[in-house]
Amino acid sequence: MSTHPAADCALLLRGLHEALEIPEARWDRVLRLARMTGLHGRLAAANADNPTVSERVRRHLLSATRMADFSARMLDAELRDVAPLCGGDFPVIALKGGAYALQALGFARGRFVSDIDLLVPARALRTMEARLHAAGWESAALDPYDERYYRDWSHETPPLRFPGHFLELDLHHAITPVTGRRHFDPAPLFDESLPIAGSRFRVLSARDQVLHACVHCFQDGDLALRVREIADIDGLLRSFAGTTGFWPGLVERANALGLGRPLWYGLHFARSWMQTPVPQEVLSALPGPAAVLRRPMEACISLALLPPDPDRPPGLSVRFARRLALARYHLLRMPLHMLLPHLARKAWLRTRRRTPDGANENAGGGP
């Protein structure tokens, strides 16, 4: 019953927009790929009333819907708790999942949220952090090295947690790592940000939301959920592309902020994996990779980011592609003279922390 994972993945991505009419055995594969990529909530949202699914498939979709509802309730509660701390003395911008929910964008339905990302001006970072601490949020206890990593090299504070809450809160002062090649001054993001009616939070402008999603997708470490990021880019583009002047404005902004390359990648893969309507002239106007590199790059990124065959351990080519993607991620994050000592330290810690048994089970809880 083995179909090619790429074909099933294409089916999954189609299923985020429309009801699928496929046999139960095919649903089995699509549901598994959906869980692997964290897209099962969105698949369920688009197929909730699909009359062609069997009772067993319906139960899985219902299960995903209920977990997505829970995630949405937790997000709502967290935003409501943080809102009183936004005093109006500096802008507080909700990023990603929080922003999509606040704007009630269609693709936020069924989208799982694991943390809240807020962006504040660098000068206000300590103030906002102090307010959160005073209100009961606690910073993860870190050793001095990790603390320094976050403070000096990253673009966010260590994650904050309110005891008993499900979501973590990340406070950002930029959307790219400070030490990274693509770092830029985030001031223009604030200048263009928009208020949300009836809320104390602001959101990035439409084009900056797209750029942030692209930057996040191709400059972040966790590979398993990248397809979900492409689905976000697709969702944003479908929500905003109807506005007059959207495309030229997006290209202009990307070039001004030095984000032309990540935008090219985002648009290219959204179009190629999700048939997002992206005009060809937009792609041509962006600094894509050199023509000879496109094919190998495409193959490598697909291997690294698309879910592998769920029935077997990932093969050599997948593991190699993931290594390459991870190496690229690290290189974009900091220059080699900082990266090598950093990775050496991480590797050394890993050998020390390796215990014979137990650790990640406890994290899972359960019976």
Add this chain to the structure above:
Amino acid sequence: MQRSIDLGAASVVVRSPLREFNAQLDLLYRDHSQAGDSGFADVRVALLPGPPWRVWGPQVRLWSEASCPFDPYPLDSALPLFEWGTNWLLAQRLNAHVLLHAGVVAREDRALILPAAPGSGKSTLTCALHLAGWRFLSDEFGVLDTESGLLHPLLKPAALKNRSIDIIGGQPGAVLGPVFAGTRKGDVAHFAPDRASVAARRRPVTPALVVFPRYREGAALRCEPVRRAEAAMRLGLNSFNYRKLGPVGFDAILRLARTAPAWEIEYGALADALPCIEQLFGKAS
């Protein structure tokens, strides 16, 4: 080899080259497993040996969706890893239902629910009732249908720990898998439900009685009614996903607490507990 196991409320497909592990599955799932792939499964796992160069302390890994969600176990402990791992995976995916942490047994499609915290003797009591003629529905998950209010069977073997292994294993008719000594939960052995219970695994039951059991060594039998509101609270606390289901879970638990009277019993001997439960069940109808 690959096999499909139909547990009732869910199905599992498991693949493994480990001969001993397959023989254990043959015993514990003798009436509800078949070779091959059923086409649709709620959980698919493979239990594969770890890297061959690990000569000292060989391991087994549970693969699910091309990754290993749990740490490896020693190679001879594939069965506890499979049982524990599939329970965990099922708990992630069966959120269409309220999953009570409870043993469930039934007479004539009327259910007795035994919700309990670990260590309260739930598994021992569930198995003892089953051996005394009750139909076995589940030991770990009470699968409460939020739409119909009925309970679905989930026919996984009961995990007996430490002294329960001898207490239940010594009774006539009890079928137990091998004892795994010194796991995280102490010694563990798995108890297989009987053929009639397995055959009825697609037949849901109506909740009739809730009993919160508490085993305490040497305790005299004590049996007290639990008020409905308190029973609802305690059922919610003894659930894997009550909090996540929000209003849906709240409504389902209230409905259950309204239909089925609840009691709490403390006991030091099964011989005291069983007649007491029979009597309560008789009164509940």
